[in-house]
Amino acid sequence: MRRSHGYWHRERWKIQPNDFKVNYTPGIHPRVTYLLYEIRWGRSTKFWRHWCRNTPTQHAEIACLEHDFKKLKFRPSVHCSITWFLSWSPCGKCCKSIMQFLRAHPSVTLKIKAAWLFKHMDERNRQGLRNLMESGAALYIMHLPDYRYCWRTFVVHQNGEEDDYCPLVPSLWIIFYCLELQRILWGLPSLLARHAHR
Numbered sequence: 001m002r003r004s005h006g007y008w009h010r011e012r013w014k015i016q017p018n019d020f021k022v023n024y025t026p027g028i029h030p031r032v033t034y035l036l037y038e039i040r041w042g043r044s045t046k047f048w049r050h051w052c053r054n055t056p057t058q059h060a061e062i063a064c065l066e067h068d069f070k071k072l073k074f075r076p077s078v079h080c081s082i083t084w085f086l087s088w089s090p091c092g093k094c095c096k097s098i099m100q101f102l103r104a105h106p107s108v109t110l111k112i113k114a115a116w117l118f119k120h121m122d123e124r125n126r127q128g129l130r131n132l133m134e135s136g137a138a139l140y141i142m143h144l145p146d147y148r149y150c151w152r153t154f155v156v157h158q159n160g161e162e163d164d165y166c167p168l169v170p171s172l173w174i175i176f177y178c179l180e181l182q183r184i185l186w187g188l189p190s191l192l193a194r195h196a197h198r
Helices: 005-011 017-024 060-071 092-104 123-134 144-154 171-185
Strands: 034-041 048-053 080-088 108-116 138-141
Touching: 017 034, 017 080, 017 144, 034 060, 034 144, 048 060, 048 144, 060 080, 060 092, 080 144, 092 108, 092 123, 123 138, 123 171, 138 171
Parallel strands: 080 108, 108 138
Antiparallel strands: 034 048, 034 080
16 A cells, blocks of 8 residues: 555654664664654653764764754753663763753753663773763663664654564673673673783
């Protein structure tokens, strides 16, 4: 069945299936950083959703904060809940910008779910994530329900096929990054520290 013009207009903000698979699948090194996000104001049951990606001059997080979010009105009297689904976790420099955004908007809460940890052996990135957590942001590694949710919500399905997306051999990578993120947030050495010094 052919899709109407109105349908395609509504779907234009979504990403292509291959872009999601290539950049979010555990075990496959992301080519670029994608940031899928949804925003909810107050007690509303409706979300405002969109996405952005890095450019040659800006990381995706900065592009989102300096371009996408500047178009929105964050009122101090209305609580705002934001969730990011990132293909890479924020680097140390981006963490500082995110913290500045949160300080400037005390009514905003931010939850970040990442598929990969960006250069997680670099202490600047590890410290940045710890500081970000201490500033109030919630940090997680994406689990299978998150992949399915993003697949159904943020990916365009041209033939109406919205089957659950399950990454191939995902469990070991997800488990590893979950453990590594916990060690980062607790201030412990990387799981790979011993191997790095051999």
